[in-house]
Amino acid sequence: MASIKTKLCSLGMAAAMLLALAGCNLSTPSSVGSIGGGDIPAGVYLMAQYDAYNTASSLADLATGETASDVKAVLKAECTGTIGDEQVTATGEEYIARLTQRSLEYYAAVEQKFADLGATLEDAAVESVEDSVESLWSTNGDLYAANGIGKKSVQAYLENAQKASTILELVYGPQGSDPVSDAEYTDFLNNECYYIETVQFPLVDYSTYTMADDEQKSQIMEQVNACVDELNRTATGEEAGSTALYEAASTYLPPAMETLGATMESAQEALYYAGAQLYTPDDLAPYGGDGYNSLTDPLDAVGMGQWTTIDLGTAVLAARRVDPLKTYTVDQLTKQYDLLTALKGEKLQDQFYAEGAAMEHALDQSAMNTYSASKIKKDV
Numbered sequence: 001m002a003s004i005k006t007k008l009c010s011l012g013m014a015a016a017m018l019l020a021l022a023g024c025n026l027s028t029p030s031s032v033g034s035i036g037g038g039d040i041p042a043g044v045y046l047m048a049q050y051d052a053y054n055t056a057s058s059l060a061d062l063a064t065g066e067t068a069s070d071v072k073a074v075l076k077a078e079c080t081g082t083i084g085d086e087q088v089t090a091t092g093e094e095y096i097a098r099l100t101q102r103s104l105e106y107y108a109a110v111e112q113k114f115a116d117l118g119a120t121l122e123d124a125a126v127e128s129v130e131d132s133v134e135s136l137w138s139t140n141g142d143l144y145a146a147n148g149i150g151k152k153s154v155q156a157y158l159e160n161a162q163k164a165s166t167i168l169e170l171v172y173g174p175q176g177s178d179p180v181s182d183a184e185y186t187d188f189l190n191n192e193c194y195y196i197e198t199v200q201f202p203l204v205d206y207s208t209y210t211m212a213d214d215e216q217k218s219q220i221m222e223q224v225n226a227c228v229d230e231l232n233r234t235a236t237g238e239e240a241g242s243t244a245l246y247e248a249a250s251t252y253l254p255p256a257m258e259t260l261g262a263t264m265e266s267a268q269e270a271l272y273y274a275g276a277q278l279y280t281p282d283d284l285a286p287y288g289g290d291g292y293n294s295l296t297d298p299l300d301a302v303g304m305g306q307w308t309t310i311d312l313g314t315a316v317l318a319a320r321r322v323d324p325l326k327t328y329t330v331d332q333l334t335k336q337y338d339l340l341t342a343l344k345g346e347k348l349q350d351q352f353y354a355e356g357a358a359m360e361h362a363l364d365q366s367a368m369n370t371y372s373a374s375k376i377k378k379d380v
Contacts, residue, residue: 028148029367035108036359043153044107044160045100046371050147052099053376055081056092069378084353096373104363105356106349107160112359113352114163117170125162132158146380148371164352165341172344180343185330188343194284194296195324197240197276198317199227199249205260211314212260219259220316224309227252227318231307238305238326240276248318249274278324278333280342287312 032045057068060077068074079095081088083102088095121129133155137144144154172180189195201224203212212220227248234244250267253274257264264270279295287295294312299321302308310317324333333339 028370029364031364032367032371033361033363035105035356035361035363036112038108038111040104040108040363041153041156042367042371043149044156045104045368046147046149047153047157048103048107049096049100049371049373050144050149050376052096052103053373055099056095059095060092071374071376071378075373093373101363102353102357105359106352107157107356108359109352109356110160110164110167113167113355117167119163119166119170121159121162121166125166129155129158129162142380143377146377147375164348168340168345168348171348172340180340182330184343185334185339186325188339189278189324189330189333192281193324193342194279194299194321195240195276195327196279196295196299196319196321197235197245198274198319199231199245199253200273201227201253201256201316201318202260202273202314203316204314205262207262216259220256221309223252223256223259224316224318228307228309231318231320235307235320236305238323240322240324240327246271246274252318276322278337280337280339282342 028042030042032040032042034040053071053074054068056079057074059079059081060068060074061079062068062070062073062077066073066077075091075093075096077092079088079090079092081095083095083098088098090098133151136154137151141151144150170176171178201220203217203220204210205212230248230251231244235242235248249270253270254264254267284293284296287293295310298308298310299319302320304321304323307318307320310319328336
């Protein structure tokens with residue numbers, strides 16, 4: 001018969017073995033499976049899920065007193081938003097799961113295409129990623145770490161975005177397999193973009209963050225209207241950037257600012273409020289709603305080259321639309337405004353989403369359960 005000492009020793013060894021086995025089972029998986037044969041690292045999964053949570057929390061119908069940092073509340077709340085081309089209403093937990101999978105499909109498709117092309121990231125792109133990682137880690141490192149996300153995962157996530165940009169250039173760039181022609185750029189510039197010259201008259205005193213009252217706004221509008229009248233006499237050329245634009249800004253902006261209680265040390269400061277910019281469809285989208293675009297519709301009403309007033313709420317513009325190709329070449333505009341991304345970026349992005357969704361999914365549900373969204377931390 002075994003002695004009590006021997007039994008205790010055996011029990012101790014058995015307990016140690018159980019603890020060792022438990023330790024193995026409790027260890028967190030380094031991968032959540034694969035999509036299209038490409039590994040999905042756990043850190044990338046956590047990054048995608050964390051981004052999905054932030055999106056869902058901004059859409060969540062939360063009760064009074066609940067905030068976007070209340071993870072339990074967000075997971076239970078109803079979220080309504082657009083995923084791809086689909087309008088989706090779901091619980092926060094379901095919404096996050098769908099967004100996370102969509103992001104992983106995109107990630108896998110980009111990785112696969114990059115490998116198929118035999119592409120490499122240029123030194124500048126690598127340096128950009130490294131700088132972004134350091135910047136993000138310096139501000140959010142504690143939060144990332146609390147959510148199980150390491151620096152290498154942040155780097156992989158950002159590198160994937162750089163790989164997508166590289167693919168865009170390799171496919172649609174000047175030396176790409178399907179380069180965008182000057183004719184395509186010209187059509188895009190003429191029919192989908194707006195090149196707008198403006199003098200901006202603020203309606204907010206940013207030293208006190210107070211809006212102009214009705215009387216102040218009326219006085220400011222007198223200066224705006226006078227500016228528009230002068231520009232319709234003096235800045236009527238087809239090219240942008242005439243000296244008349246800056247002279248008008250120097251004349252009418254200082255008294256408008258004084259109405260708000262702000263002063264300019266010299267008329268030269270007014271030049272910072274005058275200029276020109278090319279607006280792509282993405283740039284114009286925030287100004288639109290209910291069938292009206294507050295930036296472009298007033299310009300369309302008066303026609304190309306004519307100055308008019310545009311009230312944007314926090315500022316009033318003296319503005320006109322001009323043809324950018326009267327001032328710049330297609331090549332100059334392409335480089336200055338990254339027209340390649342504006343013209344083809346969404347198309348390529350949609351392609352990645354579609355290809356990723358069609359790939360074989362071999363995701364490990366058990367591993368994903370280990371990294372449940374319920375474990376997300378928003379406060380550290």
